[in-house]
Amino acid sequence: MKVSVITFPGSNCDKDIGTILEKEYSAQVQFVWHKEQIPDKVDLVVLPGGFSFGDYLRCGAMAKYSEAMKSVYEHAKRGGMILGICNGFQILTESGLLPGALLHNRSLKYICKDVTLLPNLTNKLSKNIAQKELIIPIAHGEGAFFAESETLERIENEGQVVFRYASNPNGSLNDIAGICDTTGKIIGMMPHPERAINPYTSHLDGRVIFDAIFANM
């Protein structure tokens, strides 16, 4: 598996996800600076967590215009797989690759804790997950998923919700923690599966998430 991990100024989870993909999935990982383009033939593009461009204006607002993202849009047109985690999810919604937007948490607080995720059995990525609950950390200030009611209805009807929160931490509509496009190739989620795969960090359910996503590659 050839992977491009985009590093924006302010990204801080790029090395985490890159290391996990190298060590656990034997991936060939290339870190791509935001001013560069991704190579033509990659299997997966990762938009990592962090605070791209300082989260100024809105999270992900500046990143969507970067040189790297121009090549990511071409990758998306080719049907390539894109995984956006946390700030990566915000960039995917800002750029229109995924519907909706991520608002300030209802509490206005930055929330950093383990949460329980429920796989959505009508979603093509998560329907094969045998575990009923997954423990995955979240760490965000702007993670409340929002979409207008018509869009939300479409997302639900198309089975695009990948995970829901068992106990809604941030005010996300319909308890949404992660969504994908209708093909299941473009995935965005606020929780950090890359932080739940190493025994040193106690929880290991991140592997279940990566396995489910990569099964659709």
Place this chain on the structure above:
Amino acid sequence: MFIIKINITLKDSVLDPQGQTVLRTLHDQGKENITDVRVGKYIEVKVKTEDQSIAEKHAKELCESILVNQVIETFRYSVEKL
């Protein structure tokens, strides 16, 4: 030279927790006749041109492309000669 003055607010359909927090504080102060508070953004952009239509064009394009996320926000702006 022109200055574009842009006001950005969350759409009515989007809950504004900042505004709600300010509203609660105002009610705590006894200002019960205040019924709603919406917190938004104000942005000033200067454009070096003598042609107002170019400044107007910039204003619309900037708002629609980067300054505003129309999924959650609405905007209005004015263009003034400096």
